[in-house]
Amino acid sequence: MVFTLKVSLTIHRLFWVTGMFYSKVYAQTGDEHVNTIQKRNLVFLASGRFISLIGSGIQGVALPLFILDITGSGAMMGIFAMLSMLPTLIMAPIAGVLGDRWNRKRIMVNADITRGIIVFILAILATRGNVGIAVLFVCQVFISILDSTFNSSSDGILPDLIPEEELPRANALKGGMDSAAFIIGPILGGIIYGLWGIKVVFF
Numbered sequence: 001m002v003f004t005l006k007v008s009l010t011i012h013r014l015f016w017v018t019g020m021f022y023s024k025v026y027a028q029t030g031d032e033h034v035n036t037i038q039k040r041n042l043v044f045l046a047s048g049r050f051i052s053l054i055g056s057g058i059q060g061v062a063l064p065l066f067i068l069d070i071t072g073s074g075a076m077m078g079i080f081a082m083l084s085m086l087p088t089l090i091m092a093p094i095a096g097v098l099g100d101r102w103n104r105k106r107i108m109v110n111a112d113i114t115r116g117i118i119v120f121i122l123a124i125l126a127t128r129g130n131v132g133i134a135v136l137f138v139c140q141v142f143i144s145i146l147d148s149t150f151n152s153s154s155d156g157i158l159p160d161l162i163p164e165e166e167l168p169r170a171n172a173l174k175g176g177m178d179s180a181a182f183i184i185g186p187i188l189g190g191i192i193y194g195l196w197g198i199k200v201v202f203f
Helices: 002-029 034-071 074-101 104-127 133-156 164-196 198-202
Strands: none
Touching (some): 034 164, 104 133, 104 198
């Protein structure tokens, strides 16, 4: 499930970032299609984040439950939670600097593709029954780093997509969709894991 969401997000992102370049070209020439392209870019950004956050929410609930089931240890689940949050706290300021210096579009696409590869590997291991605690811990560290990098760049790129006067409305739209994803993702994660197990979570 998470892998499917990540692939879907990557496809959305590839269309969106292509349109962003056209938006800049039209803006320079005063073409009347600028507003349409800018709105399309905003829709891609907001929907892409929405899908990504739902996938992360599913994974964020299902994986700790899986660890608790196979180890019976609340301590192990706590370690996993720490490995989910600590890299994010460390990477947040670094990711902001990287976004200022490098192309945010490329950062976001590369982060998404890499996350998809990691989750795909976990999905293959899950189907074979070879998902170990150590593997989950290591993968979660990398996923948390990539999540932080992606989110920082997606937050910073919004002013490049739309005029300054539209930023309050765009931020409200993005914030509303983010909040909905924060609620929907964990609920789906618990339901999917409870009914079908960890294999379906990854696919």
